[in-house]
Amino acid sequence: MSTSTVSQLSSTERRERVRLQATSTVARRNLFSKLYLSSLAIALAIAFIPLFSILQNVIGNGWHYLTWGFLTQSQHLPDLMSRNAIGGIGNALTGTAVVDGVALLFAVPIALLLAVAFFDLRNKWTLIVRAAMETFIGLPSILFGVFIYVLFVANNHGITEGIYGSYALCFIIVPVSTINCLAALESVPKTLIEAGLSLGSRPSRVMWRVVLPVARPRILTGLFLAFARSVGETAPILFVIGVSLLPTYSLTTSQSTLPTLMYNYLTGSYPSQRTACWGIALVLMITVLALNLISRIFVARSSK
Amino acid sequence: MSQVDINQVPSSTTAPVMSIDDVTVLFSAKPAVKNVSFAVEEKMVTSMIGPSGSGKTTLLRSMNRLHEMTVGATLTGSIKLDGTDIYSSAIPLTVLRSRIGMVFQKPNPFPTMSIFDNVASGLRFIGFKDRAFVEEAVERALVSAALWDSVKDRMKNAAGTLSGGEQQRLCIARALAVEPEVLLMDEPTASLDPIATQQIEELTQTLKEVVTIVIVTHNMQQASRVSDNCAFLLMGEDRAGELIEFDTTDKIFNNPKDPRTIDYIAGRFG
Ligand SMILES: Nc1ncnc2c1ncn2[C@@H]1O[C@H](COP(=O)(O)OP(=O)(O)OP(=O)(O)O)[C@@H](O)[C@H]1O
Ligand SMILES: [Mg+2]
Numbered sequence: 001m002s003t004s005t006v007s008q009l010s011s012t013e014r015r016e017r018v019r020l021q022a023t024s025t026v027a028r029r030n031l032f033s034k035l036y037l038s039s040l041a042i043a044l045a046i047a048f049i050p051l052f053s054i055l056q057n058v059i060g061n062g063w064h065y066l067t068w069g070f071l072t073q074s075q076h077l078p079d080l081m082s083r084n085a086i087g088g089i090g091n092a093l094t095g096t097a098v099v100d101g102v103a104l105l106f107a108v109p110i111a112l113l114l115a116v117a118f119f120d121l122r123n124k125w126t127l128i129v130r131a132a133m134e135t136f137i138g139l140p141s142i143l144f145g146v147f148i149y150v151l152f153v154a155n156n157h158g159i160t161e162g163i164y165g166s167y168a169l170c171f172i173i174v175p176v177s178t179i180n181c182l183a184a185l186e187s188v189p190k191t192l193i194e195a196g197l198s199l200g201s202r203p204s205r206v207m208w209r210v211v212l213p214v215a216r217p218r219i220l221t222g223l224f225l226a227f228a229r230s231v232g233e234t235a236p237i238l239f240v241i242g243v244s245l246l247p248t249y250s251l252t253t254s255q256s257t258l259p260t261l262m263y264n265y266l267t268g269s270y271p272s273q274r275t276a277c278w279g280i281a282l283v284l285m286i287t288v289l290a291l292n293l294i295s296r297i298f299v300a301r302s303s304k
Numbered sequence: 305m306s307q308v309d310i311n312q313v314p315s316s317t318t319a320p321v322m323s324i325d326d327v328t329v330l331f332s333a334k335p336a337v338k339n340v341s342f343a344v345e346e347k348m349v350t351s352m353i354g355p356s357g358s359g360k361t362t363l364l365r366s367m368n369r370l371h372e373m374t375v376g377a378t379l380t381g382s383i384k385l386d387g388t389d390i391y392s393s394a395i396p397l398t399v400l401r402s403r404i405g406m407v408f409q410k411p412n413p414f415p416t417m418s419i420f421d422n423v424a425s426g427l428r429f430i431g432f433k434d435r436a437f438v439e440e441a442v443e444r445a446l447v448s449a450a451l452w453d454s455v456k457d458r459m460k461n462a463a464g465t466l467s468g469g470e471q472q473r474l475c476i477a478r479a480l481a482v483e484p485e486v487l488l489m490d491e492p493t494a495s496l497d498p499i500a501t502q503q504i505e506e507l508t509q510t511l512k513e514v515v516t517i518v519i520v521t522h523n524m525q526q527a528s529r530v531s532d533n534c535a536f537l538l539m540g541e542d543r544a545g546e547l548i549e550f551d552t553t554d555k556i557f558n559n560p561k562d563p564r565t566i567d568y569i570a571g572r573f574g
Contacts, residue, residue, distance in 0.1 A: 011483070011514050014441070014444075014483050015483040015485070017437070018402065018427070018430070018432075018482055018483045019399065019402070019403070019483075021427075021430055021431060021432055022398065022399045022402050022430040022482075023396070023399055024431075025398075025430050025431035026396040026398055026399055028431075
């Protein structure tokens with residue numbers, strides 16, 4: 001010991017001191033950990049109460065709308081003769097399926113390619129694009145609606161089409177799922193890639209045969225979560241898809257989706273439409289929950 | 305298991321610090337090791353040998369309750385430290401772990417801490433404020449781990465700047481700083497070169513004057529060089545690890561009783 005500092009406590013004495021300290025610290029921390037646990041419980045309650053009351057309201061007020069007719073019929077405008085007629089939300093369900101579905105079809109290949117590019121090519125340019133992409137996630141989504149409106153609707157004599165909604169939703173799905181897919185790729189252990197490469201495999205082949213299969217469950221999860229988010233989006237599509245009263249799978253006509261229908265009903269002038277929003281909210285909630293559940297199944301499968 | 309029971313305490317008996325009694329560890333109801341009993345003697349090196357999957361790591365981790373980190377892991381039987389069941393509430397978990405330290409297969413210094421802070425971390429975690437005491441403990445631990453001379457002028461450097469062997473000795477110093485009674489080492493030289501390996505082996509010999517060591521190793525020569533007692537584990541038909549033989553290292557290597565031990569030592573399987 002060149003710079004021996006202090007006392008000549010024996011090893012046993014030092015051990016005694018450390019044990020004493022550990023024991024007294026444990027005793028002191030018991031109180032602390034009780035406080036800690038109770039604050040965790042309080043935090044849980046705070047998180048749970050609003051969640052619970054939303055669920056309670058939506059389910060309580062919405063469940064009696066869950067009929068075959070409500071889900072399939074087209075929308076009815078109430079009139080003086082039948083003030084309470086609202087018909088169904090078949091138009092919004094088909095609209096949601098086709099507008100969001102096509103957006104997903106456009107977005108998935110783009111997101112996957114971007115993710116692989118960011119993963120493989122780490123240079124100035126991909127870093128810039130990646131930073132831009134991450135910024136996109138934080139932008140208010142109505143900006144995308146305005147952008148698509150100016151680009152398409154305004155250039156089309158103000159005519160709205162379902163496909164414009166798909167374009168707008170791509171701005172929501174692509175950034176989120178690119179980042180999710182990239183995280184999935186980065187979770188693949190580097191040693192697997194190196195093992196593949198050192199077998200003499202081309203990098204693209206390693207990506208295709210080793211990295212993507214290992215990352216697949218997480219990629220699917222990421223895509224589903226991004227999709228689930230887009231299903232609930234209102235702002236980017238509100239001005240560009242218009243309103244369709246009849247259920248249709250066409251993308252070249254105006255369309256309604258669940259959130260835009262809800263917006264129209266809430267701002268409409270008929271009380272029966274406003275209460276029907278509970279029904280739409282419940283359907284929307286079930287849809288998004290189901291998508292989240294599916295994405296969780298992928299994760300659970302993969303961790304087996 | 306009758307042949308094991310006779311051998312539970314080897315002939316060179318000193319006081320056992322830890323006694324493992326009929327321990328079975330299950331992962332989600334599937335046994336990984338089964339009905340293991342042996343005694344860890346004070347200030348001796350006890351080695352655990354056996355093929356991959358025979359439950360050495362599992363058993364070692366259950367000796368300071370680290371296996372509880374795995375969801376679904378359960379243990380039956382008892383493990384005692386100085387006569388007290390380590391699974392009873394008589395020893396708080398954090399105190400237990402400061403009494404029974406662990407060194408892992410891959411060196412794992414805390415990457416964001418300096419060399420000094422790494423070694424001091426255990427004492428700080430249990431709330432030590434006394435600077436002089438901590439400084440002295442760090443120096444002593446580094447001296448004990450044979451690392452003091454090469455790091456004393458760069459204590460503020462990040463731990464990641466050390467070589468693999470130095471990092472492992474840093475981890476040993478980190479474990480030693482809280483003055484453990486027992487040090488558990490899981491293949492501590494598996495990722496090291498021969499020189500670093502030899503340094504760690506020599507270290508065990510000086511360390512055993514103050515701390516009892518339990519070491520898992522795949523290296524037969526290492527087990528025979530460093531350990532006083534040796535436990536040999538092997539998978540049974542149900543793939544759960546069993547203790548085949550426990551005795552002084554000398555007997556295990558030169559005069560084993562069980563034919564399976566003879567085969568394993570002779571390199572005929574595993
Ligand atoms: N976290 C875990 N969850 C489920 N099973 C586990 C877990 N850890 C270990 N096992 C199982 O317990 C058995 C013993 O594993 P253990 O890691 O203890 O063996 P080992 O003797 O240390 O092997 P090696 O020499 O390869 O390190 C194995 O069958 C293993 O699959
Ligand atoms: Mg192991």
